[in-house]
Amino acid sequence: MTRKRVLVTGGAGFISSNVIRHLLEATEYDVVSLDALTYAGNLENLADVMSHERLAFVHGDIRNAELVAEIVAEVDVIVNAAAESHVEKSILEGASEFVTTNVEGTQILLDAVREAPVERFVLISSSEVYGTAESDPMDEEHALNPRSPYAATKAGADRLAYSYYVTYGLPIVILRPFNNYGPRQHWEKVVPRFVTSALSDEPLTVHGDGHASRDWLYVEDDAEAIVAAIEADLDLVAGEVINVATGIDVSVSDIADLVLDMLGKPRSLRSHVEERPGQVDRHIGSTDKAAELLGWRARTSFSEGLERTVAWYRENEAWWRGARRQVTSGYSS
Ligand SMILES: NC(=O)c1ccc[n+]([C@@H]2O[C@H](COP(=O)([O-])OP(=O)(O)OC[C@H]3O[C@@H](n4cnc5c(N)ncnc54)[C@H](O)[C@@H]3O)[C@@H](O)[C@H]2O)c1
Numbered sequence: 001m002t003r004k005r006v007l008v009t010g011g012a013g014f015i016s017s018n019v020i021r022h023l024l025e026a027t028e029y030d031v032v033s034l035d036a037l038t039y040a041g042n043l044e045n046l047a048d049v050m051s052h053e054r055l056a057f058v059h060g061d062i063r064n065a066e067l068v069a070e071i072v073a074e075v076d077v078i079v080n081a082a083a084e085s086h087v088e089k090s091i092l093e094g095a096s097e098f099v100t101t102n103v104e105g106t107q108i109l110l111d112a113v114r115e116a117p118v119e120r121f122v123l124i125s126s127s128e129v130y131g132t133a134e135s136d137p138m139d140e141e142h143a144l145n146p147r148s149p150y151a152a153t154k155a156g157a158d159r160l161a162y163s164y165y166v167t168y169g170l171p172i173v174i175l176r177p178f179n180n181y182g183p184r185q186h187w188e189k190v191v192p193r194f195v196t197s198a199l200s201d202e203p204l205t206v207h208g209d210g211h212a213s214r215d216w217l218y219v220e221d222d223a224e225a226i227v228a229a230i231e232a233d234l235d236l237v238a239g240e241v242i243n244v245a246t247g248i249d250v251s252v253s254d255i256a257d258l259v260l261d262m263l264g265k266p267r268s269l270r271s272h273v274e275e276r277p278g279q280v281d282r283h284i285g286s287t288d289k290a291a292e293l294l295g296w297r298a299r300t301s302f303s304e305g306l307e308r309t310v311a312w313y314r315e316n317e318a319w320w321r322g323a324r325r326q327v328t329s330g331y332s333s
Pocket residue numbers: 009010011012013014015016034035036037038039040041042060061062063080081082083084085086101105124125126127154176177178179180181185186333
């Protein structure tokens with residue numbers, strides 16, 4: 001029997017590199033990764049598995065329809081995680097790349113699947129599509145009120161994928177992970193920015209008073225949820241939207257203090273700057289549907305995940321030290 005082939009887009013990024021590592025360790029599947037290596041893509045993220053016999057890496061863009069068609073014809077499952085992923089960049093630098101990669105790139109992949117069917121297409125959407133929580137926790141029926149250009153493009157891709165399930169019967173599963181953190185996350189995001197700032201004895205800048213809180217998901221738990229979505233009974237999950245969350249929130253200012261305490265740095269390093277436009281106040285995800293349909297629950301407590309994250313950044317200074325520039329504006333998801 002030939003082995004299942006899984007295409008994971010954005011493999012040199014934070015979440016996908018963890019998903020690929022998990023797929024290689026926990027399954028027998030062959031893995032193909034397609035990544036354009038934007039500023040956020042780093043081949044170092046795959047260095048330890050790059051020569052694995054079950055991994056093939058393709059340097060290319062999900063907006064390249066010809067290349068995408070060629071690759072899609074060769075795979076059984078697609079996990080589309082390639083994206084412009086930085087909320088603040090979408091606000092400060094414009095939405096164009098976000099629209100073309102996040103929405104059009106998804107459309108190109110979906111159209112390729114219409115031509116060359118696959119067993120399953122897992123779209124990595126985002127909890128940011130919900131906007132500020134109107135209920136606590138937010139379940140999958142929560143209204144979509146994206147508050148940043150990034151979030152709006154994720155909502156566009158999310159609903160586009162759903163429409164291909166309804167219209168063309170494609171085997172779509174939509175996951176909405178909450179805020180991931182963990183090893184190999186680009187230092188522009190809030191947890192690594194806090195950790196690398198603290199390690200550099202520089203201020204940890206918090207937007208507003210830091211009360212904004214999120215449901216923080218350790219990236220290895222997210223990788224397990226994504227693999228569970230590949231393996232769940234298709235009749236149960238086709239066309240479904242599933243939150244990937246812990247059900248617990250932690251505020252940004254608490255994270256800053258925890259990081260400082262873990263590294264033995266003074267709390268006076270926490271500093272506050274103006275609130276960010278498009279800010280989302282509070283996010284807590286419901287966990288019931290993922291437990292029911294995927295048999296998945298997050299396993300890592302926030303303190304344990306943060307300990308592991310801090311240890312990784314401490315041990316891998318070469319990974320971030322060269323590239324990092326000090327940013328004073330800062331809360332991002
Ligand atoms: N990080 C989070 O907290 C979080 C939470 C929920 C959902 N998500 C979603 O998960 C996915 C992965 O997020 P991440 O934090 O790992 O992002 P990331 O920025 O670390 O990685 C994105 C990867 O996609 C690649 N890429 C960008 N544009 C591309 C294109 N046009 N073609 C091919 N590759 C391209 C980049 O080179 C990079 O390797 C994204 O879809 C994001 O929206 C992230």
